[in-house]
Amino acid sequence: AQTVTQSQPEMSVQEAETVTLSCTYDTSENNYYLFWYKQPPSRQMILVIRQEAYKQQNATENRFSVNFQKAAKSFSLKISDSQLGDTAMYFCAFFRSGGGADGLTFGKGTHLIIQP
Amino acid sequence: NAGVTQTPKFRVLKTGQSMTLLCAQDMNHEYMYWYRQDPGMGLRLIHYSVGEGTTAKGEVPDGYNVSRLKKQNFLLGLESAAPSQTSVYFCASSDSDRSYEQYFGPGTRLTVT
Secondary structure (H helix, E strand, O other), X not given: OXXXXXXXXXXXXXXXXXXXXXXXXXXXXXXXXXXXXXXOOOOOOEEEEEEEOOXXXXXXEOOEEEEEEOOOOEEEEEEOXXXXXXXXXXXXXXXXXXXXXXXXXXXXXXXXXXXX | OOOEEEEOOEEEEOOOOOEEEEEEEOOOOOEEEEEXXXXXXXXXXXXXXXXXXEEEEOOOXXXXXXXXXXXXXEEEEEOOOOHHHOEEEEEEEEOOOOOOOOEEOOOEEEEEO
């Protein structure tokens, strides 16, 4: 079974600053995907970024980028030029792609607060 | 294109009552999932389906049943609700094209008293 650990229950930064959210995972699988999801107060789960484990290049989506360290089983999310609308819960998630479609394994989340 | 919808959005049940949550998707996705989210926790997988007529247990299946009679619908049933089932329930779907991106519904907040 996989486990996902987010060690920062809450973080707070000033608007326009850069912030990094940490995520580590444990798995014996070789084929998998990693995701960051954002959950604003509306409760809707929104995909922020995705990383395929077989790709060495780190994924980037506009102000969001990841630092994927496969050997260390680490998958951190960097948010540049943070905005008030980035305030939300952020969840790191693991998907085992080699054995079927048996769902995402989530971390407990990091509550990110962007201060004006 | 509505994506993933869930019915109802809110519900209050008394202990021992039963109910069914409906999830519908209009993206022709093969895979569908039910998760629950409790305070201080990430989402946990209850049951999932890899196609019409198939279902499988996830991490926390006890007390729940599911059915997928039509490809676009995935039903989650509680036969005898318990206070421990107070939670927010999310449905999700994904395609089988190996992108594995899951699209989530807006959630159902269920309170069992």
